[in-house]
Amino acid sequence: MVFAKEDVDYSLYLVTDSGMLPEGTTLCSQVEAGLQNGVTLVQIREKETDTKLFIEEALEVKELCSKYNVPLIINDRIDVAMAIKADGVHVGQDDMPIPMVRDLVGPDMIIGWSVGKVSEVEQLAKWGPHLVDYIGIGTLFPTQTKKNAKKVPMGPQGAIEILDALEASNATWCRTVGIGGLHPDNIQRVLYQCTSTNGNRSLDGISLVSDIMASTDAAGSTRILRALIDNDIFKFGNDLKVGNNATPDVNAIHSVIEQVSQNRPLVQHVTNKVHQNFGANVTLALGSSPIMSEIESEVGELCRIPNATLLLNTGSVAPIEMVKSAVHAYNEAQRPIVFDPVGYSATTTRKSLNDSLLSYGQFSCIKGNSSEILGLSGLNSGSMRGVDADTSLNDASLLAQATKIVAFKFKTIAVCTGEVDYICDGTFGGAFQISKATDGASVDSLIVYTVQNGNIPIMGDITASGCSLGSTIASLIGGLSPEGSVFDAVVSAVLLYKSAGKNASLSCEGSGSFNVQLIDNLYQLFHENEPSKWSATVQKL
Ligand code: 3NM
Ligand code: MG
Numbered sequence: 144m145v146f147a148k149e150d151v152d153y154s155l156y157l158v159t160d161s162g163m164l165p166e167g168t169t170l171c172s173q174v175e176a177g178l179q180n181g182v183t184l185v186q187i188r189e190k191e192t193d194t195k196l197f198i199e200e201a202l203e204v205k206e207l208c209s210k211y212n213v214p215l216i217i218n219d220r221i222d223v224a225m226a227i228k229a230d231g232v233h234v235g236q237d238d239m240p241i242p243m244v245r246d247l248v249g250p251d252m253i254i255g256w257s258v259g260k261v262s263e264v265e266q267l268a269k270w271g272p273h274l275v276d277y278i279g280i281g282t283l284f285p286t287q288t289k290k291n292a293k294k295v296p297m298g299p300q301g302a303i304e305i306l307d308a309l310e311a312s313n314a315t316w317c318r319t320v321g322i323g324g325l326h327p328d329n330i331q332r333v334l335y336q337c338t339s340t341n342g343n344r345s346l347d348g349i350s351l352v353s354d355i356m357a358s359t360d361a362a363g364s365t366r367i368l369r370a371l372i373d374n375d376i377f378k379f380g381n382d383l384k385v386g387n388n389a390t391p392d393v394n395a396i397h398s399v400i401e402q403v404s405q406n407r408p409l410v411q412h413v414t415n416k417v418h419q420n421f422g423a424n425v426t427l428a429l430g431s432s433p434i435m436s437e438i439e440s441e442v443g444e445l446c447r448i449p450n451a452t453l454l455l456n457t458g459s460v461a462p463i464e465m466v467k468s469a470v471h472a473y474n475e476a477q478r479p480i481v482f483d484p485v486g487y488s489a490t491t492t493r494k495s496l497n498d499s500l501l502s503y504g505q506f507s508c509i510k511g512n513s514s515e516i517l518g519l520s521g522l523n524s525g526s527m528r529g530v531d532a533d534t535s536l537n538d539a540s541l542l543a544q545a546t547k548i549v550a551f552k553f554k555t556i557a558v559c560t561g562e563v564d565y566i567c568d569g570t571f572g573g574a575f576q577i578s579k580a581t582d583g584a585s586v587d588s589l590i591v592y593t594v595q596n597g598n599i600p601i602m603g604d605i606t607a608s609g610c611s612l613g614s615t616i617a618s619l620i621g622g623l624s625p626e627g628s629v630f631d632a633v634v635s636a637v638l639l640y641k642s643a644g645k646n647a648s649l650s651c652e653g654s655g656s657f658n659v660q661l662i663d664n665l666y667q668l669f670h671e672n673e674p675s676k677w678s679a680t681v682q683k684l
Contacts, residue, residue, distance in 0.1 A: 146214045146230050148253060148276055152183035153348035154372055154577055155365070156320050158218070159187050159204075160288060163357040171203050176361035178211040181369030183348070186233055186255075188218035190290075201227050216255060221247055231255060233279070236263065245274050255279060257322075259294050259301075261308040268312030277318035279350055280305050283333065284324025284502075288352045296323065298502025299336040302346070303552065306339040318578075320350040327354070327367050328475060331575070332505045335377040336554050338580035342588070345580040348372075377505065377554075377573040378477045390592065390683060391631040396674040399635040403622025404430050404672070408450035410617045413437055413469055415458025415485065418610035421658075422454070425611040428666040431618040437461040442469045446476040452621025453478070454613050455506075457497055458485035470504035479507035479620045479629065482555075483613040487511060488518030501553065507620055508556045508633050509549060510613050513542055516559040520545035520552070539563065543591045543684055551586045556633050558616070560609055564594040564637050565684075568630045592634065596641040596679035604654040608644070608661070615640045615665070634681055641679035643668050 157177045161170045174185060185208055187201050201217060205227055208215040214230035217223050221244055224232040231253025234244055244254055250273065258264060258278040267275040280302050282294045297304075302321055309317055321333055330349050338345045349372070358364040391399075408431045412422055419435050426433035436445065439462070445451055446469075453473045455466065473480050484497040501519075509519070517523040522545050543565050550557035550569025559565040567589050571581055602608045619632040619639075643664035651657035668677065 146253075148251075151214055151253065151277075151318070153277060153318050153320050153350075155182050155368055156184040156186065156348050156350035157182045157355055157365075158322075158350055158352045159185070159189065160352050160356050161189055161200075162191065163288070163353055165357065165359045168359075168361070170200055171207060173356050173358075173361045174204055175207050177355050177365045178207060178213055180362050180365035182213065182355070182365060184214055184216065186216040186218055186350075188233075188352070194220075194223070197223055198227060201229070205229065214253065216253060224248065224252070231276070233257070241267070241270060241274050253277070257281065258305060259297060261304055264305055264308035264314065265312055267317060268309075268314040272314075272316040275317055277320065277347070278305075279320050279322045280346070281321065281350075282323030283321050284329065286324040286353070289323070296502075298498070299333055300498070300502060300552070302333070302337045303339065306337060306344055306346075307341075310339045310341055310343055318347040319344075320348045321346050322350040325349050325351045325354065327371055328471065330368065331371050331374075331377050332474070334372065334577065335573070335575035336505070336552075340551070340586060342581040342583045342585040345576065345578060347578045372577070375575050375577075377575060390681060391628075391634050393675045395628070395631045396635045396638065397672055399619055399623065399627070399632050400639075400669060400672045400674070402624045402627055403619055404669075406450045406622045406624060407431060408452055408618055408621030409434060409445065409448050410452055410454055410614060410621055411436055411442075411445050411469070412454045412456070412614065412617075413461050413466060414454060414456035414483075414610060414613075415607075418456060418458065418607040418614075421607045422611050422614040424662050425614045425665060426618055428662050429615060429618040429669050431622060433614070437465055439465040439468045442472040446472045446478050450621050450623075451476075451478050452617045453480045454483070454617040455480055455500070456483040456485055456610055456613055457487075457493070457500065458483075458610065460496060463496070463499075466500060467503055470500065474504050479617070480504060481508045481510060481613055481617040481620065482506040483510050483610060484515050484519065485511075485610070487515040489514075494518070506553060506555050507629055508558060508616055509553055510558040510560065510616060511549075512609055513545075513559055513561045516542065516549055516557065516565075517545045520548035522548065543567075543593075544586075546591055547586050547589045550589055556630055558612075558633060558637060560612060562595075562598050564641065566592045566594065566634060566637060566681075570629075591684040592681055593684050594634070594637045594641055594679055594681050596645045599641070599644045599648045601648050601651070601654060601657050602644055605658045605661070612637065612640045635674070638674070638677055638679045638681060639665065639668055642677035645678050 216231040233255035423433040546565040550567040616636040647660035
């Protein structure tokens with residue numbers, strides 16, 4: 144045995160499939176290109192190869208792996224692994240039971256297991272430290288690679304459940320890699336989001352097949368993957384800053400408004416029908432340009448317009464492929480997205496639709512009313528009647544806790560609206576690290592801010608008032624200059640909106656004139672830019 148188990152580097156784990164090799168390449172040439180450029184672990188997974196040829200290929204790959212000092216794992220074929228003295232073996236749920244595998248291979252060989260359920264983690268914990276050495280957590284995202292896939296993609300939130308189960312059952316020895324549909328456009332987000340709730344562990348690496356095996360430039364593809372893993376910061380929006388948790392003072396707010404006035408952001412709204420007109424007017428009142436586009440083919444251009452930002456509101460939903468393209472495009476262009484999961488958990492349809500979008504992207508801010516934030520946090524699932532805020536939900540400590548959980552889970556700035564608004568930054572500055580998560584910083588370490596301005600019940604008597612706070616947040620984040628603070632922008636937006644709402648409520652004669660005066664007040668407060676005069680206040684909870 145060459146490799147001590149604790150020295151194995153799982154960060155970039157290549158699994159082979161000779162069924163997808165581009166012309167002019169071989170199994171060995173692709174693996175070597177990977178090894179030369181940062182692959183740290185190799186698994187031979189050949190489902191269609193006869194034993195004799197399998198052994199020949201395995202011996203060849205073994206020689207390559209030794210040359211680069213990288214361990215070799217064999218998928219499923221325990222006999223082959225033993226015969227060629229591989230470093231380890233990987234088995235799935237339908238393969239030979241783990242205790243039998245361990246009996247056959249002895250104590251030193253690495254054993255990997257494919258895991259997709261919490262109950263499987265509980266099983267491996269019962270077996271104790273000498274059976275399973277690492278697990279492949281999957282399937283994360285849809286993939287064409289695994290034929291007859293039985294598993295439904297679990298997304299980052301599913302992987303978090305598995306990491307939490309490992310922590311809960313104290314399986315500290317067991318290492319983890321994520322697998323399934325991993326590519327350059329999602330691996331940083333996966334490494335960033337997938338942390339156990341106690342902040343103690345994150346994935347030890349990523350495992351993939353097609354991104355390298357099917358690449359016409361396997362060396363280049365591996366270098367890209369390697370750089371993304373090693374460059375341990377998720378970029379939220381060009382050089383925008385996240386994760387500064389100081390209370391923004393009037394100077395910071397003044398500066399946000401000034402940046403927005405100068406930069407005049409483009410706010411693409413993918414939003415519900417009721418909100419479209421009002422949201423466009425709110426955006427214009429804030430010196431920003433609304434575009435209510437749901438055209439899939441133009442998202443790639445829109446997101447590259449300077450200071451473009453996306454408001455994604457799921458109240459009535461544009462074609463799902465369009466929405467996914469928009470999320471993908473804005474994430475790729477490193478432009479901010481504000482997500483408003485309208486009616487989350489009101490129906491199973493809405494829950495699954497919002498969940499699939501949440502697993503599809505990284506959001507700068509997630510804003511919801513108390514029912515939505517509670518639903519997202521998991522503290523209270525399914526207590527929602529419709530898409531309106533449930534005003535009975537105002538237990539302050541429960542809402543503050545839910546806001547923290549949402550911020551941590553989705554590594555975002557969470558805003559929970561109501562008579563009191565709760566704001567929490569769970570971004571950790573965009574930083575991620577393999578294995579070590581947030582170094583033990585957990586939900587409890589996050590700070591919650593409240594924004595208050597007394598009760599403004601008339602807000603609930605006009606339509607799309609909550610949705611338009613989304614427009615306001617999107618304008619202010621989108622309008623930031625490089626190095627601008629996303630957290631300051633979110634707090635500024637909530638203060639501005641609540642101050643304007645209060646002013647309008649005091650001078651209006653009913654809900655119709657409230658509607659008009661809300662826009663007037665947003666316009667005036669924004670253009671005056673004297674936040675010391677705003678009536679809403681922010682406080683650390
Ligand atoms: N195992 P690609 S998904 C080999 O879910 C494998 O356990 C999976 O291929 C699991 O990187 C998968 O091309 C295929 O998506 C991964
Ligand atoms: Mg198998």
